Structure formats: structure tokens, C-alpha cells
Amino acid sequence: MSAEADALPVGIGVCDCLTPLGDAAATHAALLAGRRALEMRPVLGRDGGDAVPLALCAPMDETIPPRWLPDLRRLVARIPGDAWGTAARPVIITSSNFGVGSLHAFTRDRDSRHLRHGPPFACVEMLQREFGWGDHILLLSHACVSAQHGLLQAARLLHGGAAGRVLVVTFDFVSPFVAGGFSSLKILNAGWPAPYAVRESGSIGLGDGAAFAVLTREGGAFRLAAHALHNEMFHFTGNRPNGAGFDAIAAAIAGAAQGRRVWVKGHGTGTLEAGRLEAEAFARALPDAPLVSWKGSLGHTLGSCGLVELAITLAALRAGRVPGTVGSTAPCFTDNVALADFAAGEFDGVVLDSNAFGGAHAATLLTHD
Amino acid sequence: MIERRIQHLRVERPAATETVDAARDRLGPLFPRGALRRMTHLGLLVGATLDGLAIGADDTIVYATTYSETRALEDYLASFPTPSPLLFQTSIHPSAVQQVMIGRQQPVRRFLPLTGRRRLVEHALLAALLDPAPRVVLTGGEERGTWLLDHGVASDRAFAFALGLAACPGPGAIGRLAFTADPSAAAPESCPSLPDFADALAERRPLSWRGFGGEYALEWAA
Numbered sequence: 377m378s379a380e381a382d383a384l385p386v387g388i389g390v391c392d393c394l395t396p397l398g399d400a401a402a403t404h405a406a407l408l409a410g411r412r413a414l415e416m417r418p419v420l421g422r423d424g425g426d427a428v429p430l431a432l433c434a435p436m437d438e439t440i441p442p443r444w445l446p447d448l449r450r451l452v453a454r455i456p457g458d459a460w461g462t463a464a465r466p467v468i469i470t471s472s473n474f475g476v477g478s479l480h481a482f483t484r485d486r487d488s489r490h491l492r493h494g495p496p497f498a499c500v501e502m503l504q505r506e507f508g509w510g511d512h513i514l515l516l517s518h519a520c521v522s523a524q525h526g527l528l529q530a531a532r533l534l535h536g537g538a539a540g541r542v543l544v545v546t547f548d549f550v551s552p553f554v555a556g557g558f559s560s561l562k563i564l565n566a567g568w569p570a571p572y573a574v575r576e577s578g579s580i581g582l583g584d585g586a587a588f589a590v591l592t593r594e595g596g597a598f599r600l601a602a603h604a605l606h607n608e609m610f611h612f613t614g615n616r617p618n619g620a621g622f623d624a625i626a627a628a629i630a631g632a633a634q635g636r637r638v639w640v641k642g643h644g645t646g647t648l649e650a651g652r653l654e655a656e657a658f659a660r661a662l663p664d665a666p667l668v669s670w671k672g673s674l675g676h677t678l679g680s681c682g683l684v685e686l687a688i689t690l691a692a693l694r695a696g697r698v699p700g701t702v703g704s705t706a707p708c709f710t711d712n713v714a715l716a717d718f719a720a721g722e723f724d725g726v727v728l729d730s731n732a733f734g735g736a737h738a739a740t741l742l743t744h745d
Numbered sequence: 746m747i748e749r750r751i752q753h754l755r756v757e758r759p760a761a762t763e764t765v766d767a768a769r770d771r772l773g774p775l776f777p778r779g780a781l782r783r784m785t786h787l788g789l790l791v792g793a794t795l796d797g798l799a800i801g802a803d804d805t806i807v808y809a810t811t812y813s814e815t816r817a818l819e820d821y822l823a824s825f826p827t828p829s830p831l832l833f834q835t836s837i838h839p840s841a842v843q844q845v846m847i848g849r850q851q852p853v854r855r856f857l858p859l860t861g862r863r864r865l866v867e868h869a870l871l872a873a874l875l876d877p878a879p880r881v882v883l884t885g886g887e888e889r890g891t892w893l894l895d896h897g898v899a900s901d902r903a904f905a906f907a908l909g910l911a912a913c914p915g916p917g918a919i920g921r922l923a924f925t926a927d928p929s930a931a932a933p934e935s936c937p938s939l940p941d942f943a944d945a946l947a948e949r950r951p952l953s954w955r956g957f958g959g960e961y962a963l964e965w966a967a
Contacts, residue, residue, distance in 0.1 A: 382877070420825075420826060423826060425826070462957070463933075463957040463958040464958070466957065472837070472838070476818075479818070479822055479893075479898075480822055480825065482896075483822045483823070483825070484825075488896060491896050491897075491898050494898055495811070495812060495898050496811075496838075496860045496861070497811055497860065497861050497862035497863075497865075498898065500861070501862075511863060511864055511933070511957070512864070512933075512957040512958075513861070513864075514859065514861070514868045514871075514872075515859060515860045515861040515865075515868075516857065516858065516859055516860070517838035517839070517858055517859075517860050518838070518839055518856070518857070518858045519837050519838070519839065525857060529857070529872065532872075532875045532876070533871075533875070536747070536875040537926055538871065538875065538926065538958055538959075539958075552825070553822075556825060556826075556828035556833075557821070557828055557830070557833030557834075558833075559828070560827075560828045560829060560830040560833055561830045561833065561834070562830075605854055605855050605856070606852065606854055607846070607852060607853050607854070607855075607856045608852050609843065609846035609847050609849070609850065609851055609852050609853060610847065610850065610852075611847060612834045612835075612840075612843065612847065613834055621852070624852075733834060733837055733843075734839065734843040734847070735852075736856070
């Protein structure tokens with residue numbers, strides 16, 4: 377397989393996110409201060425269960441309308457412009473969950489109103505009515521690389537002449553449906569996530585997250601220069617033990633970053649095997665690039681992590697300071713892991729990496745002046 | 746205009762009464778034994794349409810489904826308060842294609858799982874046509890739900906389709922997909938639904954409609 381990234385440079389017009397710590401600037405400041413949004417909470421919400429690390433904007437109860445709608449309203453209010461969802465201004469919505477948590481609520485409460493936003497299309501049609509968007513809304517769902525697929529498709533629409541500007545929106549709010557699933561896999565447990573740290577057992581946290589970006593053909597101060605994808609198709613929840621999948625994605629995006637001084641915003645959920653493979657792959661492909669993960673504070677925002685963390689990255693570049701790997705302590709798998717914050721000014725690019733079920737990988741190169 | 750030539754076409758439209766066990770019996774020889782026992786109805790149908798298509802590592806797969814893994818989703822929900830890890834991982838949106846490709850142990854560079862309803866077909870075609878890979882596989886389908894169907898949030902029929910799409914004209918092309926950009930186009934017409942698209946493929950029926958930003962066409966060689 378050729379290890380090449382797709383060079384489809386696009387400008388980032390506006391980009392912001394929402395986490396339990398606030399918008400991108402507030403989240404960035406909290407990360408720099410070492411704050412952890414995760415708190416130990418019952419895995420099944422009001423139905424109880426073991427305490428696991430969850431970072432929530434509001435209690436994890438499925439409500440009617442859904443508990444996450446007010447948060448999305450606040451986020452969408454920051455999106456400039458209008459006529460989204462039309463021929464020249466398509467919207468791409470990505471999520472690994474959409475409103476699936478409401479299906480669990482239906483099985484518990486038997487209130488059919490939960491079903492109105494259960495399937496992805498129904499969830500998005502509700503948002504479409506809420507925000508007055510047109511019908512030209514592409515939906516992508518590829519587990520935890522969903523948002524980066526959305527960014528790539530947006531770049532492709534722009535380069536293919538099929539759009540003038542593209543709005544990419546992503547959201548994933550934790551529910552008992554997904555928390556129960558990760559708990560059943562034993563990777564969401566009573567431990568705090570410590571990405572890339574050498575430990576006896578791994579653990580992740582889950583977090584609410586939503587974000588948007590307006591992408592344009594015109595360059596700006598910040599550009600998405602290239603995208604790389606790889607799907608191992610080795611196992612649903614495991615990676616090739618020799619790290620071939622991580623090496624493929626790291627080599628592809630490193631090729632696109634050649635000649636630049638970059639740092640890497642890694643996936644780093646806190647699992648041991650994938651964390652080690654990711655750290656080792658980037659240590660080989662980009663040996664001078666510091667590697668950080670913020671999921672030790674924010675938890676894993678699932679399909680939205682790629683865009684949520686892009687927004688925080690932009691906030692870090694504007695502020696001139698990159699948060700370190702919050703929640704982790706030495707020793708780490710590799711020497712490239714940056715535990716402490718560092719100055720952004722020494723670099724002119726960032727690699728953003730995400731992984732997902734099925735051995736799916738996505739990496740994006742962000743460049744700036 | 747951008748276009749791709751159809752070089753592989755297979756459509757599965759099983760009897761409405763077909764169960765996953767019956768599909769496993771009917772289609773079992775197509776899959777590795779180890780993978781077969783965990784495959785869903787949708788995974789089996791998608792896999793059957795991809796049979797005979799040697800998907801290369803640099804090919805792109807575009808996948809379209811509105812409801813995806815309905816039965817795994819139903820069973821996963823029923824497993825609470827002790828959720829099943831197997832059903833959780835099987836219930837994710839791109840699962841059907843992953844079941845097939847993991848069974849084959851075949852990595853692939855680009856895999857784009859789309860969802861949606863009213864314009865899903867249009868968006869899947871656009872993704873397939875804009876992709877730079879020499880060959881794009883466009884596949885999709887649904888499986889029939891049970892209690893979710895009773896509440897109107899699942900497909901009422903099972904089907905799957907797969908198209909092997911080449912960028913260049915070549916021997917053996919049986920049809921083509923095309924998009925002609927027209928930014929001045931009037932308001933879009935309704936887009937074929939995913940089941941309608943699968944039926945048009947099975948019956949080799951042409952389709953054309955004015956979508957967002959231009960005209961879409963499915964045409965067949967004489």
C-alpha cells in the first residue's frame with residue numbers, strides 16, 4: 377500500500393468547540409492549568425453501575441428533548457453566516473453516536489418521543505429544523521475517526537468544485553448506551569486515563585464534545601494541508617500487533633509534513649497497546665516531534681475527538697502554548713511523549729491523529745505561518 | 746462532468762422472510778468459517794455483493810446505509826443492564842463492511858461510511874465520484890428490523906448492493922455514474938432512496954435527477 381497523504385489544502389475560516397471545560401479557549405486554558413474534566417460517575421447514569429471517569433456537560437440522563445440540545449444550540453450560535461445546507465454551502469455532520477442514547481432511554485421508559493432523534497437521520501433532521509439548515513447535509517459515521525473523515529470530505533468538496541464553503545459539525549455526548557459498551561469491553565473502568573504512560577493496566581475516560589469548522593478554498597492563517605487514512609481491517613477492537621497500521625498512517629502524514637517542524641496531537645486514550653503502538657510509530661516517523669494527548673483530562677470525545685481537538689489546537693497556537701499530556705506521569709512508552717506544556721512558536725505545523733474500531737486511522741496535517 | 750464506469754455489479758434482494766440463520770446457510774460458503782458465525786444479516790448481504798471483487802489496498806470503499814446494524818442494535822439494547830461487548834462493537838455504523846474486510850484480513854486505505862436518508866444516495870455518489878482512487882467500491886444496504894421497525898425507525902426490507910467503479914473507460918463496463926456540475930441549477934428534485942437505488946441497479950434501470958449543485962445520472966450500456 378502506498379503511504380501517501382491526500383494533499384488537499386483548505387483554509388480554516390472559523391473553528392470552535394464545546395467541552396465540559398468550556399469553549400476552545402477556555403478548554404485550552406484549563407488544560408494548561410492541568411485541570412481534569414473527568415469525574416468518577418456511575419457508568420449507567422441514573423441506573424447506577426460502577427464508577428468510571430466521565431467528563432459531562434450535564435448529568436448523563438436521556439431527556440426529551442435530548443440533554444445535549446442546549447449545548448449544541450450554544451455552539452451553533454457561534455457559527456457565522458447563513459444559507460448552510462445549500463448547494464454552495466453544504467454541511468457535513470459527523471458523529472459516532474448521533475442520538476443513539478435515546479434508543480436506550482426508550483427501552484427503559486417506553487416513551488416513543490425518545491425515538492424521534494434515535495437514528496442518525498432523525499437526529500439530524502431535528503437539528504436541521506432547529507437551526508434552519510437546508511437539505512444538503514452529508515452524514516459520516518466512522519466510529520472515532522468520524523470527524524477527520526468529515527474534514528477530508530469537506531476538502532474534497534471544495535477541491536472538486538462542489539462547494540464554495542463547507543461547514544463541518546460534529547457532536548458526541550456520552551450516554552449509558554456508549555458508556556455501558558466501553559465498560560463491557562473493560563477499557564472504561566475505575567482507573568483514570570494516563571495516555572502513553574507505562575502502567576499495569578490501561579483505562580480510558582469518555583467525554584462530551586462538540587465542535588465546528590468552516591472550511592474554505594482560500595488559505596488563511598491556519599490551513600489543513602493534507603489528510604491520511606488507513607483501515608487495518610485486522611480486528612474490530614484490536615490493532616495489528618506489529619504496529620503496521622500505526623506505521624502506515626504515521627509514515628503517510630510524515631511524508632506530507634516533510635520540511636516542517638511539527639508536533640503531534642495524538643489519539644492517546646489511555647489504553648496500553650494502542651497507546652504504545654501510536655507513540656512508537658510517531659517516534660519512528662517524526663522523531664523530533666513532541667507527542668501529546670489531552671484525553672487524560674477531557675476523556676475520549678469519540679467520533680468528535682478529531683475536530684474538538686483541532687479547535688483546542690488552534691486555541692493553543694493562538695495562545696502560543698501547547699498543553700502537555702494531562703493525567704500522565706513518567707515513565708512513558710517513548711521519549712517523544714511531552715508531559716509538560718511547551719511553546720508553540722518553535723513549530724510551523726501540527727499532526728492530528730485519531731484511531732477507531734476496526735483499526736481505522738486518520739491523520740491531518742495543520743500548517744500555519 | 747465527472748464519471749465512473751461500472752465494472753462490477755451485484756445486488757442482493759433476499760425474500761422478506763429470510764432470517765439471519767437462513768442467510769448464513771445460503772451465503773456461508775462465501776465467508777471464512779471463523780468470521781461467519783458472528784456476521785449480521787447486513788454483513789452477510791454486503792459481503793455477498795462484494796464477492797468476486799478483489800478489493801485492493803489502494804481502492805476506496807464508500808458505504809451507504811440509513812439504519813446500519815439494526816438487529817445488533819436491538820439485541821445490544823436488550824442486553825442491558827449487562828451490556829454485551831460483542832453486540833456493542835457489532836452495532837457500530839460501519840460494521841457490515843468491517844465484518845467482511847476483517848474476515849478477508851484486507852486493509853484498505855480509504856473507507857467512507859455515510860449515513861442519512863433523503864439525500865443519502867446523492868451524497869454517496871458524490872463521495873464516490875470525487876474520490877481520486879483508480880477504483881472505488883460503492884456498497885450499501887439495510888437489514889430488516891424487528892421491534893425498531895414496529896416503531897418506524899428501521900428498514901422494512903433487507904437488501905445490499907455493490908458497484909465496482911473504474912475512473913477510466915475500459916472493456917467490460919456495463920454502465921456509468923455521472924455528475925454534471927451546474928451551480929445555477931434550480932431547486933433540487935427528490936433524490937432516489939437507498940432501496941430505490943438498489944432496485945434500479947438490480948433491474949438495470951436508468952436514473953437521473955437534479956441534485957444539489959448539478960445533475961446525477963445512472964446509465965446502462967446497451
